Amino acid sequence: MAKKRMLATVLGERQDTPPIWIMRQAGRYLPEYRETRAKAGGFLDLCYNPELATEVTLQPLRRFDLDAAILFSDILVIPDALGQNVRFEVGEGPILEPIGLKGIDGLSRERALEHLAPVLEAVTRIRSALAPEKTLIGFCGSPWTVATYMLNGRSSPDQWVARRFALEHPGAFARLMDVLVETSIDYLVAQFVAGADVVQLFESWALNLDDAAFNTQVIEPNRRIIAGVRRRIPDAPIIGFPRGAAGNLKRYAERTGVNALGLDYATPLDFADSTLPKDLPVQGNLDPLRLVVGGAAMEKRVIEIKEAFANRPHIFNLGHGIVPETPIAHVERLVELVKKG
Numbered sequence: 001m002a003k004k005r006m007l008a009t010v011l012g013e014r015q016d017t018p019p020i021w022i023m024r025q026a027g028r029y030l031p032e033y034r035e036t037r038a039k040a041g042g043f044l045d046l047c048y049n050p051e052l053a054t055e056v057t058l059q060p061l062r063r064f065d066l067d068a069a070i071l072f073s074d075i076l077v078i079p080d081a082l083g084q085n086v087r088f089e090v091g092e093g094p095i096l097e098p099i100g101l102k103g104i105d106g107l108s109r110e111r112a113l114e115h116l117a118p119v120l121e122a123v124t125r126i127r128s129a130l131a132p133e134k135t136l137i138g139f140c141g142s143p144w145t146v147a148t149y150m151l152n153g154r155s156s157p158d159q160w161v162a163r164r165f166a167l168e169h170p171g172a173f174a175r176l177m178d179v180l181v182e183t184s185i186d187y188l189v190a191q192f193v194a195g196a197d198v199v200q201l202f203e204s205w206a207l208n209l210d211d212a213a214f215n216t217q218v219i220e221p222n223r224r225i226i227a228g229v230r231r232r233i234p235d236a237p238i239i240g241f242p243r244g245a246a247g248n249l250k251r252y253a254e255r256t257g258v259n260a261l262g263l264d265y266a267t268p269l270d271f272a273d274s275t276l277p278k279d280l281p282v283q284g285n286l287d288p289l290r291l292v293v294g295g296a297a298m299e300k301r302v303i304e305i306k307e308a309f310a311n312r313p314h315i316f317n318l319g320h321g322i323v324p325e326t327p328i329a330h331v332e333r334l335v336e337l338v339k340k341g
């Protein structure tokens with residue numbers, strides 16, 4: 001059977017040239033995505049439409065020689081499935097009715113997987129349409145990151161509302177984490193059963209936390225999800241992406257049980273390589289702005305990243321999501337450069 005280079009790398013095998021995928025690779029920088037999205041209606045309608053979600057997942061692989069497809073969905077389908085409705089407004093991002101103490105007690109896991117059934121159907125459809133050598137990545141948001149949206153109702157620059165809530169109401173906060181941990185375990189196991197090869201935990205708001213808060217709000221919930229998934233799927237391959245973890249990165253890598261670690265673009269290459277265990281696979285970490293600008297600003301850095309991680313398993317990626325302003329020609333050039341020996 002054809003080898004899945006990306007999956008093999010997550011499992012610890014170094015490749016001669018790093019496999020590559022791009023965070024948010026299906027998105028608004030692609031005209032065919034914008035067209036399908038307009039057909040679907042709202043953004044969540046696209047996420048819950050198995051046929052169209054499959055189509056947009058596959059679009060970037062038709063254009064670029066990427067090693068993996070990532071399920072087209074969003075981290076906020078979990079609060080939506082728990083009964084806290086989510087809306088996406090153009091130019092505003094996600095909007096939720098902020099959850100309070102009562103709301104936390106009212107969350108129900110009972111129908112969550114049923115609500116997410118169209119997403120799981122998309123996973124199965126994508127796997128059967130995908131070439132055997134391509135890895136299929138499933139994902140969910142990590143509990144703390146999802147909780148920041150549930151408590152604040154939208155993106156916030158410093159997660160002040162959620163950080164304060166966690167300190168002020170530790171009991172209710174722990175109950176919220178429990179619901180998110182258990183729902184995420186069920187959801188990720190179902191993604192593996194439906195055909196995902198690897199899953200990624202998106203902890204996009206791992207920044208701004210002192211190390212004590214990082215332990216309870218980031219490390220513990222991520223560790224519990226990974227242990228819970230592996231109780232049902234032994235050796236399940238899992239990537240963690242704790243964006244902004246900085247000085248907490250090593251702790252995260254050692255205590256959560258991840259197979260591979262996603263690095264944000266602010267993580268210095270020499271720091272990552274010297275701090276992390278020698279055989280730990282890493283993923284990342286080009287600044288998406290360098291992909292927008294292209295030319296020397298991009299090319300020199302791509303070589304530096306490849307060289308920094310040449311001696312360990314490395315999956316090339318951006319250090320955060322691709323942005324709508326990105327020229328398609330720059331993505332083509334990036335993939336060519338990464339694949340060059």
Ligand SMILES: Cc1c2[nH]c(c1CCC(=O)O)Cc1[nH]c(c(CCC(=O)O)c1C)Cc1[nH]c(c(CCC(=O)O)c1C)Cc1[nH]c(c(C)c1CCC(=O)O)C2
Pocket residue numbers: 022023024025026027028037043070071072073074075076088092093094139155202204321
């Ligand atoms: C924090 C977060 C969210 N969603 C996600 C994260 C974690 C990663 C990160 O830190 O960026 C994860 C996500 N969101 C999306 C994917 C799809 C898979 C992929 O191609 O990588 C994934 C993996 C699609 C999306 N999710 C969203 C879009 C754009 C919506 C549109 O088409 O209008 C896409 C393609 C919307 C979204 N979804 C979210 C926000 C804050 C926004 C608005 C910002 C924006 O508009 O870019 C929540």
